[in-house]
Amino acid sequence: MSGVVVIIGAGQGGLQAAISLRQNGHEGPVILLGDEPGLPYQRPPLSKAYMFDGNEEALALRPESFLAAKQIDYRPATAARAIDRAARQVVTDAGRIAYDHLILATGARNLRPPLPGIERTVDLRTLADARVLRRRLAAPRRFAVIGGGFIGLEFAAVARKLGHEVVLAEAGPRLMARAVSPQMSQDFADMHRALGTDLRLADPVAAVTGEGMVLTSGAVVEADDVLLAAGVRPNTELAEDAGLEAANGIWVDGQLTTADPAISALGDCAAFPDARSGRRVRLESVQAATDHARHIAARLTGGNLPGYAAVPWFWSDQADWKLQIAGLAMPEDRAEQPAPHVVFRFDGHDRLTAVETINGPRIHMKARKAMAAGPVDAAQARDLLS
Ligand SMILES: Cc1cc2nc3c(=O)[nH]c(=O)nc-3n(C[C@H](O)[C@H](O)[C@H](O)COP(=O)(O)OP(=O)(O)OC[C@H]3O[C@@H](n4cnc5c(N)ncnc54)[C@H](O)[C@@H]3O)c2cc1C
Known part of the structure; x- marks a missing residue:
């Protein structure tokens, strides 16, 4: 395929798709649309090293000179508003962009449970969120965290290391339950408690207030800031509005193609068939985003490929x-x-x-x-x- 490839979403997977297309010899235009400002950046350090060192340069996935050299037409602060599949165009505020192939790499956003006072919480998803949170770490504070998943726990470990008080509430009976075994959950619970984090398991947050949060048990947790880390929801609306199927992710086949052969999807926003279990899964990991991107680029530049079957892997740094x-x-x-x-x-x-x-x-x-x-x-x- 030698035509125009448009990629919506300039995160980990979107940028990798652009890079891999060039590495595989794609000569046509590659247009990368991102709704965030600045250069494409990596999210994992936001809840780890960045909280300590505030080094924003270290977050950039590639310098501007690299994008220019590879002729990647990166357009920051440019949200795709709609997909016109019949015309093969993406609609933005700056006009329409024609594509021969479209890659959806729109990622995910924080899940916002419908709790009273939820608007008082702070997020940790984007660099803009991380800047806000990092400023709050500058003086001694009491943090409450909603959610015992990777991001909530990574932040809790950072905040404890910096000497802050941390109470973390998890609705389920154990930590990181979607991703790890009960044994691992227990090891991590012991480690976080030893660090001094006050873990409240099986006690869902009932409300966020001006003073902190109230748990379902009636317990009141006093806090200066409440971090919302209760999972994410994939950004599927663009695809759904264009008539593509989505349920916990945009549905793609074993080649990561949607029902429209001119549209692929990858990373956090894509639900794909897992080659080993045969089940449709959606993964939130750098590995999935980048391996999906490489697969799609290889397919677009090389033709027939065996189905996507990369072994998933993941890491999380906690203390x-x-x-x-x-x-x-x-x-x-x-x-x-x-x-x-x-x-x-x-x-x-x-x-x-x-x-x-x-x-x-x-x-x-x-x-x-x-x-x-x-x-x-x-x-x-x-x-x-x-
Ligand atoms: C704090 C934090 C820590 C993490 N730590 C780890 C870790 O330790 N290990 C690990 O494997 N993973 C980690 N992750 C997850 C990892 O960062 C994601 O799985 C990965 O970034 C997914 O890549 P993606 O390209 O699918 O989405 P993203 O990198 O999220 O990029 C999607 C981009 O698309 C943009 N976008 C959405 N809609 C539009 C639109 N309509 N128009 C234009 N742009 C749009 C979004 O704003 C975003 O910039 C972490 C995530 C966070 C938030």
């Missing part, structure tokens, strides 16, 4: 612990702890579906390699420890 997950476990997958800070997950056929480690990069890398090579049984899984 001195680096959690790494190789693979993708389904909620019902059995968990086994063969060594401290290592958990194997197995499906109903005793195939390894995920390996969770804390500060175990070697095992993590071996697991990724082994799972990429083919199914791994229980005996082969034990070899990962040696």
